[in-house]
Amino acid sequence: MAEPVGVSAPVGAPLVLGIETSCDETGVGIVRGDRLLANVIASSMDEHARYGGVVPEVAARAHLEALTPALDAALARAGIALPEVDAIAVTSGPGLAGALMVGVGAAKALAVALGKPLYAVNHLVGHVGADLLTSSDGDDGETGETGGPLELPAIALLVSGGHTSLLLVRSLTDDVELLGETVDDAAGEAFDKVARLLGLPYPGGPEIDRAAAGGDPAAIAFPRGLTAAKDQERHRYDFSFSGLKTAVARYVEAERDAGRPVPVADVAASFREAVVDVLTAKAIRACADHGIPRLLLGGGVVANARLRELATARATDAGVLLRIPPLALCTDNGAMIAAVAARLIAAGHAPSSLGVGADSTLPVTVVQA
Amino acid sequence: MLLAIDTSAGTSVAMVDGDRTLAEAASADPRGHAEAIGVLIERVLRESGAVPDAVVAGMGPGPFTGLRVGIAAARAFAYARGIPVHGVCSHDGIAEGRTAPTLVVTDARRREVAWSVYRDGERVDGPHLASPEELPSVVEGYTALDRVDAVEVSAASLALVAARLLAAGRPTGPDQPLYLRAPDVTVPAGPKRVTG
Ligand SMILES: [Zn+2]
Numbered sequence: 001m002a003e004p005v006g007v008s009a010p011v012g013a014p015l016v017l018g019i020e021t022s023c024d025e026t027g028v029g030i031v032r033g034d035r036l037l038a039n040v041i042a043s044s045m046d047e048h049a050r051y052g053g054v055v056p057e058v059a060a061r062a063h064l065e066a067l068t069p070a071l072d073a074a075l076a077r078a079g080i081a082l083p084e085v086d087a088i089a090v091t092s093g094p095g096l097a098g099a100l101m102v103g104v105g106a107a108k109a110l111a112v113a114l115g116k117p118l119y120a121v122n123h124l125v126g127h128v129g130a131d132l133l134t135s136s137d138g139d140d141g142e143t144g145e146t147g148g149p150l151e152l153p154a155i156a157l158l159v160s161g162g163h164t165s166l167l168l169v170r171s172l173t174d175d176v177e178l179l180g181e182t183v184d185d186a187a188g189e190a191f192d193k194v195a196r197l198l199g200l201p202y203p204g205g206p207e208i209d210r211a212a213a214g215g216d217p218a219a220i221a222f223p224r225g226l227t228a229a230k231d232q233e234r235h236r237y238d239f240s241f242s243g244l245k246t247a248v249a250r251y252v253e254a255e256r257d258a259g260r261p262v263p264v265a266d267v268a269a270s271f272r273e274a275v276v277d278v279l280t281a282k283a284i285r286a287c288a289d290h291g292i293p294r295l296l297l298g299g300g301v302v303a304n305a306r307l308r309e310l311a312t313a314r315a316t317d318a319g320v321l322l323r324i325p326p327l328a329l330c331t332d333n334g335a336m337i338a339a340v341a342a343r344l345i346a347a348g349h350a351p352s353s354l355g356v357g358a359d360s361t362l363p364v365t366v367v368q369a
Numbered sequence: 370m371l372l373a374i375d376t377s378a379g380t381s382v383a384m385v386d387g388d389r390t391l392a393e394a395a396s397a398d399p400r401g402h403a404e405a406i407g408v409l410i411e412r413v414l415r416e417s418g419a420v421p422d423a424v425v426a427g428m429g430p431g432p433f434t435g436l437r438v439g440i441a442a443a444r445a446f447a448y449a450r451g452i453p454v455h456g457v458c459s460h461d462g463i464a465e466g467r468t469a470p471t472l473v474v475t476d477a478r479r480r481e482v483a484w485s486v487y488r489d490g491e492r493v494d495g496p497h498l499a500s501p502e503e504l505p506s507v508v509e510g511y512t513a514l515d516r517v518d519a520v521e522v523s524a525a526s527l528a529l530v531a532a533r534l535l536a537a538g539r540p541t542g543p544d545q546p547l548y549l550r551a552p553d554v555t556v557p558a559g560p561k562r563v564t565g
Contacts, residue, residue: 050556057433057552064437064546068448082449098434101403102441108407109442112414113449118407197560249563257564354407 014086014345017074017110018338019067021103022095022123023162024048024059026066028074029335030085033342034149036135037078039328039335042066049202053192054161060098067106074334083114087351089334089341092120092369093362095162100358108354117351119341120369122362123332125176127158127298128169129343130329130336150323153292155179157283159307160299160332161188161203164279166237166286167364169296172340173347178364179286180237183226187275188301190241194248194271198264205304208268212306215269222247222274227281236289237282244274276307280314287320296323302330344368372413372421372446373528376439377431377459378475378521380405384417385528392417393525402438410442423452425531427459427522429547430475430483430496440546455531455541460485460496462527463519472514474504483549486511498549 013033020027024045030038044062048054075082090107093100104120111118131150156167164182169175185193188205195204200211225240248271255262287295295315301307302324315322329336349368356369375381380402383393392413396405426443429436440456447454460473464487477483477498484504485495499507508514534541 051554052557055552055554058554060434060437061546061548061552064441064444067441068444071445071448098437101434101438104403105406105438105441106445109410109445110449112407112411113446193560196557246563249560253562253564354411355404357401357404 014342015080015084016087016089016338016342016345017085018089018121018334018336018341019103019107020091020123020126020332020334020337021063021099022091022093023099023332024054024062025332026063026070027332027334028070029333029338030074030078030080031133031335031338031342033346034132034134034339036133036335037080038074039333040070040074040077041328041331041333042070045203052196052202053189056096056098059096060102063099063102067102085114085116087117087119087341087345088114089119089121089337091123091126091337092356093123093359095123095360097358097360100360104358112354118354119344120352120356121337121340122364122367122369124158124163124165124167124364125172125367126336126340128156128167128176128296129172129340130298130325130333131296131323132339132343133325133329133335150296151294154294154296155283155286155290155292156296156298157279158299159187159279159301161192162186163299164239165364166283168286168290168292173344173349173367176364176367180235180239180282182239182241183235184240184242185245187239187241187279190245190275191301193245197249197252198262198267205301208272209304209306211264211268212272213265215265215267217269217273219263219266220251220270222270224274224278227278237286239278239282241275244271272304272306276304276310279307280311283311284314284318284320288318293320294323295320298325298330300331303327340367370419370421371423371425371528371531372410373425373524373531374410374439374443375427375459375462375522375524375527376402376406376435377427377429378519380409380439381522381524382409382413383523383525383528384413384419384421385525385532386419387532388529390525391419393523395521397521399432399435402435406438406442410446421450421452423447424454425528426454426456427462427524427527428456428543428545429459430477430549431459432478433548436546455535456544457527457531457541458485458492458496458543458547459522459527461492461530462522462524463517464490464492465526465530467515470511470514472508472511472516474516474518477549484508486514496547496549
């Protein structure tokens with residue numbers, strides 16, 4: 001018999017199952033408080049490769065097929081039975097509408113079937129929540145503790161194929177401010193588009209990284225979007241990558257038109273440098289402007305070695321403590337959504353309404369929908 | 370005892386015991402599936418006071434985004450309760466109870482309709498897509514069809530279809546959504562030039 005949703009009052013660290021379907025990864029994660037118990041991710045990336053980018057309908061179809069197997073795998077990994085969970089968490093936005101709705105539909109049915117409360121969580125705040133998670137049982141055995149208490153306030157730079165955002169996080173559950181975001185392409189998208197220009201496959205991030213090895217990052221002076229003095233009033237923390245992408249295209253076309261071989265390694269290295277230069281410079285500047293010596297990275301582009309390297313160097317120079325969650329928690333995943341919900345529960349937040357929808361443009365100030 | 374869910378048109382949820390509908394709740398909003406689904410399932414469970422031993426899922430055809438919400442919910446509910454989920458073609462629910470030869474027609478967006486033909490209560494053709502203009506010629510081989518243009522699908526009717534098939538020891542189906550159309554994507558040609 002289904003109990004009314006929201007009646008259970010978890011004591012101690014809540015056991016939360018989180019579902020994430022905002023883009024092309026079907027994520028199911030299980031946490032107990034800040035402790036990571038399972039993080040299962042099924043990606044439809046391969047199905048998008050021939051289109052050169054995520055196709056929303058392809059992603060949504062894949063989510064529907066991947067969800068129950070991912071639930072199964074996550075419960076097995078965590079070693080718990082589904083009825084033991086205290087709450088169901090789900091990404092309600094931002095993201096691809098049709099993809100989000102698969103997760104929302106499934107999460108609501110789980111909550112009702114189990115008589116457990118539902119927490120609808122902001123995807124971007126989830127990326128910040130990923131940093132809370134501690135785990136001592138990595139797949140490769142005892143890898144030691146990661147995560148641990150995240151000291152707030154902190155600046156968060158979230159970079160993926162779907163978003164590029166700079167946040168000021170004062171409280172994970174109640175106070176997240178958007179400092180800036182991309183005004184056109186996401187950084188990951190720029191990597192994909194430039195990879196295509198260079199004839200490299202999708203996804204572009206790792207391909208550009210590979211191609212850039214041995215290239216000279218200073219070979220070509222590509223533009224740094226929104227870094228001019230005139231932009232510092234309105235777009236101090238915003239990003240723009242479409243001008244950079246066009247500049248790379250112009251350069252490549254000019255070389256080809258002149259009958260010269262395109263210096264792929266130099267182009268890739270110079271482009272990558274332009275992206276990570278702007279990302280890290282603006283993030284460090286946000287730390288300095290706000291007097292907050294803590295910077296958190298999140299999102300799939302964190303996989304980029306040069307981004308991590310430059311962020312580390314600049315954070316060290318600026319006296320900023322840099323936090324980078326393990327890569328499996330940087331890419332989109334359900335555990336980060338569960339982690340935020342666990343904090344919401346611990347902070348006494350009421351469950352979300354069963355009538356909550358998916359909101360593809362959910363603002364980051366709305367931690368819980 | 371069957372919990373039936375269909376989001377191929379609006380959102381419809383029902384609890385059916387044999388041929389008795391214990392509770393039914395629906396929202397006609399053609400875009401509000403994600404909002405409605407949890408509330409309606411909860412209401413039907415509460416009002417019926419019943420414990421389902423299987424879930425019936427309307428598998429379409431219908432607009433993809435909404436259709437998936439119901440299938441995702443049906444699969445997740447069944448998973449949580451450890452009970453089976455039986456897919457049923459949503460057109461079968463529309464045709465349920467009609468013995469005369471029937472043509473079921475629903476909107477498939479993109480200036481197309483989805484259609485199925487029923488005889489003696491059995492689907493004998495479809496679901497397929499057609500343009501509204503070509504539909505009459507496509508089905509002209511079938512004589513004396515009652516045409517039903519449906520804008521809603523009753524989950525209770527869908528449950529009756531499933532109950533009848535299960536009672537007769539016949540398979541329901543399909544297990545997969547009846548999209549009837551590949552994702553609308555084109556493989557990009559090479560990058561466009563930015564310089565003249
Ligand atoms: Zn993300």
